[in-house]
Amino acid sequence: xxxxxxxxxxxxxxxxxxxxxxxxxxxxxxxxxxxxxxxxxxxxxxxxxxxxxxxxxxxxxxxxxxxxxxxxxxxxxxxxxxxxxxxxxxxxxxxxxxxxxxxxxxxxxxxxxxxxxxxxxxxxxxxxxxxxxxxxxxxxxxxxxxxxxxxxxxxxxxxxxxxxxxxxxxxxxxxxxxxxxxxxxxxxxxxxxxxxxxxxxxxxxxxxxxxxxxxxxxxxxxxxxxxxxxxxxxxxxxxxxxxxxxxxxxxxxxxxxxxxxxxxxxxxxxxxxxxxxxxxxxxxxxxxxxxxxxxxxxxxxxxxxxxxxxxxxxxxxxxxxxxxxxxxxxxxxxxxxxxxxxxxxxxxxxxxxxxxxxxxxxxxxxxxxxxxxxxxxxxxxxxxxxxxxxxxx
Numbered sequence: 001x002x003x004x005x006x007x008x009x010x011x012x013x014x015x016x017x018x019x020x021x022x023x024x025x026x027x028x029x030x031x032x033x034x035x036x037x038x039x040x041x042x043x044x045x046x047x048x049x050x051x052x053x054x055x056x057x058x059x060x061x062x063x064x065x066x067x068x069x070x071x072x073x074x075x076x077x078x079x080x081x082x083x084x085x086x087x088x089x090x091x092x093x094x095x096x097x098x099x100x101x102x103x104x105x106x107x108x109x110x111x112x113x114x115x116x117x118x119x120x121x122x123x124x125x126x127x128x129x130x131x132x133x134x135x136x137x138x139x140x141x142x143x144x145x146x147x148x149x150x151x152x153x154x155x156x157x158x159x160x161x162x163x164x165x166x167x168x169x170x171x172x173x174x175x176x177x178x179x180x181x182x183x184x185x186x187x188x189x190x191x192x193x194x195x196x197x198x199x200x201x202x203x204x205x206x207x208x209x210x211x212x213x214x215x216x217x218x219x220x221x222x223x224x225x226x227x228x229x230x231x232x233x234x235x236x237x238x239x240x241x242x243x244x245x246x247x248x249x250x251x252x253x254x255x256x257x258x259x260x261x262x263x264x265x266x267x268x269x270x271x272x273x274x275x276x277x278x279x280x281x282x283x284x285x286x287x288x289x290x291x292x293x294x295x296x297x298x299x300x301x302x303x304x305x306x307x308x309x310x311x312x313x314x315x316x317x318x319x320x321x322x323x324x325x326x327x328x329x330x331x332x333x334x335x336x337x338x339x340x341x342x343x344x345x346x347x348x349x350x351x352x353x354x355x356x357x358x359x360x361x362x363x364x365x366x367x368x369x370x371x372x373x374x375x376x377x378x379x380x381x382x383x384x385x386x387x388x389x390x391x392x393x
Contacts, residue, residue, distance in 0.1 A: 038092045040090075041092075043086070051108055055111065059118070069172050093300075110127070110131060110134070113168065121172075129195060130195050133198070136199055137199065159194050160194040163191035249389070250277075252325040254322075255280075257283050258284055259349065264281070264382075267382065282323075284315065294322065307350060308350060311332055312331070312352035327388075329354075329381055332349070336370045345365060347364075348364070349363070350363055360388065
């Protein structure tokens with residue numbers, strides 16, 4: 001039901017150096033597979049096909065029609081988990097699947113609920129609450145995407161989905177088995193409570209989406225030939241601020257870097273005492289390292305390129321998981337002086353922060369030379385990280 005936006009789930013393009021396609025893949029073959037309707041897509045489509053079947057089974061009256069409807073409902077519900085897992089395991093994440101999956105989820109559950117209202121097995125206000133919550137999250141995610149953010153699914157949302165499925169199953173079975181009627185009522189109440197709670201949780205976690213204007217991608221002009229920091233350079237004030245805030249809240253930090261090549265980790269560790277909260281960093285300059293050490297899916301790199309919001313999100317999540325940190329920060333970009341055979345502009349940089357309250361990213365186009373673009377990326381990564389910490393404290 002609560003599908004993640006472009007899968008930091010569900011790449012062969014390196015930052016700073018061109019690289020050949022990954023072993024066992026080819027650009028032409030990948031595009032051909034992306035156009036095919038694969039097994040995960042068919043599983044998703046099966047949920048849409050199940051809608052009229054379930055409607056007929058619930059509305060008609062013949063022996064065992066409710067039991068058959070319950071069986072069809074359970075089988076169709078299981079495809080909701082199976083299609084996504086298969087797509088990621090087999091490298092078959094497609095744009096069609098990303099479009100169909102949330103559509104099938106919402107149409108499937110809401111259609112069955114409406115039919116249950118028609119047969120007087122469910123109060124209409126319950127459907128209004130559930131539909132209202134789904135509409136709210138859809139609008140919130142659309143607004144968030146327009147601001148360059150991704151709203152991830154939360155445990156509340158997943159619990160809500162499971163409770164709704166169990167409630168619908170019991171509502172279908174209460175007609176032939178009156179003894180489950182009380183259980184059905186209790187589970188419906190539980191499902192409604194979690195539906196409302198998950199909606200409120202989303203609003204609270206991502207209130208910044210509603211309370212601040214959408215950021216514009218910026219082109220930062222830096223004079224070529226700017227001096228690199230020397231051993232006598234003072235600690236960046238943002239790093240001092242970061243030190244105070246992380247020490248105050250007791251959170252651990254890890255970084256994943258590509259185009260900056262360790263500059264972000266170096267800036268953070270300029271601060272004495274940073275070992276109290278900085279777990280470490282991974283310089284994932286090649287696509288293979290992104291996959292092996294950070295767990296970035298090869299399909300995500302192939303489809304979106306190494307310099308993309310999707311890869312940055314997967315890098316941040318991966319380093320956070322790999323190094324056991326509370327917050328993961330990732331930087332990937334094209335520092336220059338050339339674009340290395342891609343159609344993306346020099347200076348394009350994606351920065352992502354992943355933490356307990358979900359992920360958030362920014363896109364930039366820096367206009368300096370190679371060194372100044374990398375230094376600007378470090379500055380913006382620190383700025384985004386501080387903004388997230390200020391929201392928390």
